[in-house]
Amino acid sequence: MLESRNLLIPDATFAIEMLALLVVLVVMTRYVVPRIRASMHARQQTIIGALAAAREAEVRRVTVDAEADELRAAARREASEITSQARSMRDHLIAEGRRAGIEDYRWLVGRADRELQRRTRAAESRLQQLARAAAISAARAYVGDDIDQARLEHMVDHHFAAQVVTGRAADRIDSHHRALSALPRESAGRVRSCAADS
Amino acid sequence: MNALQVQADIAFATLLVAAVVLLLGLVGQRRPTAGVPNGVRLLWEMSIGAADRAAGALPTGVRNRVIGTTVTLFWFVAVANWLHLIPGSALPAPTSDINLALALAAVAMGSVHITALQVRGVRGYARYYLSPWWLAPFKLLEELIKPLTLALRLFGMVFASALMVVLIGEILPAPAAVLPHVLWTLFDVFIGAIQAFIFALLTLLYFQAVLPSAERG
Numbered sequence: 562m563l564e565s566r567n568l569l570i571p572d573a574t575f576a577i578e579m580l581a582l583l584v585v586l587v588v589m590t591r592y593v594v595p596r597i598r599a600s601m602h603a604r605q606q607t608i609i610g611a612l613a614a615a616r617e618a619e620v621r622r623v624t625v626d627a628e629a630d631e632l633r634a635a636a637r638r639e640a641s642e643i644t645s646q647a648r649s650m651r652d653h654l655i656a657e658g659r660r661a662g663i664e665d666y667r668w669l670v671g672r673a674d675r676e677l678q679r680r681t682r683a684a685e686s687r688l689q690q691l692a693r694a695a696a697i698s699a700a701r702a703y704v705g706d707d708i709d710q711a712r713l714e715h716m717v718d719h720h721f722a723a724q725v726v727t728g729r730a731a732d733r734i735d736s737h738h739r740a741l742s743a744l745p746r747e748s749a750g751r752v753r754s755c756a757a758d759s
Numbered sequence: 760m761n762a763l764q765v766q767a768d769i770a771f772a773t774l775l776v777a778a779v780v781l782l783l784g785l786v787g788q789r790r791p792t793a794g795v796p797n798g799v800r801l802l803w804e805m806s807i808g809a810a811d812r813a814a815g816a817l818p819t820g821v822r823n824r825v826i827g828t829t830v831t832l833f834w835f836v837a838v839a840n841w842l843h844l845i846p847g848s849a850l851p852a853p854t855s856d857i858n859l860a861l862a863l864a865a866v867a868m869g870s871v872h873i874t875a876l877q878v879r880g881v882r883g884y885a886r887y888y889l890s891p892w893w894l895a896p897f898k899l900l901e902e903l904i905k906p907l908t909l910a911l912r913l914f915g916m917v918f919a920s921a922l923m924v925v926l927i928g929e930i931l932p933a934p935a936a937v938l939p940h941v942l943w944t945l946f947d948v949f950i951g952a953i954q955a956f957i958f959a960l961l962t963l964l965y966f967q968a969v970l971p972s973a974e975r976g
Contacts, residue, residue: 566764568856568857569857570762571857571861572761572762572765572766572858573763573765574764574766574769574773575858575859577765577770577773577774578770578773578858579865579866581773581774581777582773582859582863582866583866584777585777585781585831585835586827586828586831586832586870588781589827589830589831590823590824590827590828590831593784593788593803593827594823594826594831595823595827597787597788597803597804597807598807598826601804601807601808
């Protein structure tokens with residue numbers, strides 16, 4: 562081949578190759594490359610859109626996170642206030658209940674004391690009546706019929722009255738002793754010495 | 760020497776290259792995908808994307824043509840350069856013949872000037888060469904030299920490469936020629952790709968030189 566022709570001079574092969582090349586070029590530039598470029602462009606737009614959507618979602622996420630933080634902080638504040646109010650209400654209710662309980666207790670104790678005093682007085686009166694009747698009948702049996710009934714009852718009553726006064730005085734002395742024993746020892750001694758002086 | 764002579768092997772190899780490039784193109788554009796491309800599609804998208812970025816601010820109307828021409832020339836030259844490297848192939852690299860190199864250069868420069876005429880119009884095209892007027896002869900000379908340099912560079916490199924294979928076979932005895940032959944074949948793959956890249960890049964630069972930039976209006 563090297564000896565047969567000049568390598569730098571074209572021949573009719575040039576025309577065939579030119580034609581083939583033009584056909585390839587036309588097909589490629591008209592149909593193939595535009596379609597591939599269009600799909601590349603569409604993909605690029607899709608990616609750009611997806612990136613923009615991702616950025617927007619990121620911004621929204623940050624905003625929502627901030628809102629959630631604010632809501633959490635507000636809820637914590639509200640919970641703290643509610644807890645504080647509940648504590649104060651609890652303390653108030655406890656104090657109120659305690660005060661009411663104490664009042665009820667005092668009222669009940671007072672009523673019980675009154676009832677006790679009433680019953681004690683009734684029992685004392687009954688006891689006095691029974692003792693008086695027993696004393697009168699005993700005195701009647703002792704003295705016989707020499708004394709009239711009215712005088713006998715008067716004497717018994719007089720005697721009973723003296724006993725009652727003496728009993729009350731003894732009771733008062735006992736209560737003083739009990740009060741003194743409840744005091745501290747020094748105070749009790751001072752009170753006794755003052756009482757002895759007086 | 761007959762100007763009407765047709766070299767059947769070169770012509771057949773060129774038609775085969777054209778068929779391969781067309782087939783690759785049709786396979787590549789067949790299934791546009793919104794996802795990650797692969798296979799032949801990936802090759803096309805990589806080369807088209809690279810050409811798109813290298814093209815810069817070209818007028819929108821001719822962008823497809825410029826990028827299409829550049830990418831097509833790249834793959835055509837690359838496949839033509841690699842054709843003789845296929846194991847068992849008796850076909851020569853069609854670019855080792857001046858006919859295809861000249862045809863490629865003619866098509867490239869023809870496409871450049873036709874596009875420039877369409878974009879600039881006849882007056883604008885003439886003004887581009889006549890301003891300043893005293894540079895017009897040099898510009899015309901440059902336009903004549905461009906296709907020649909394109910064709911001769913490609914032809915020279917591929918022809919020299921093919922010649923090296925023949926020389927290795929002639930100079931060295933058969934067992935000793937195996938390793939240099941393998942090494943040179945690997946180097947030939949690299950040279951084929953580089954030559955295709957240079958051809959396509961120069962074509963793109965020639966397009967950019969004569970077309971107005973879209974940024975400048």
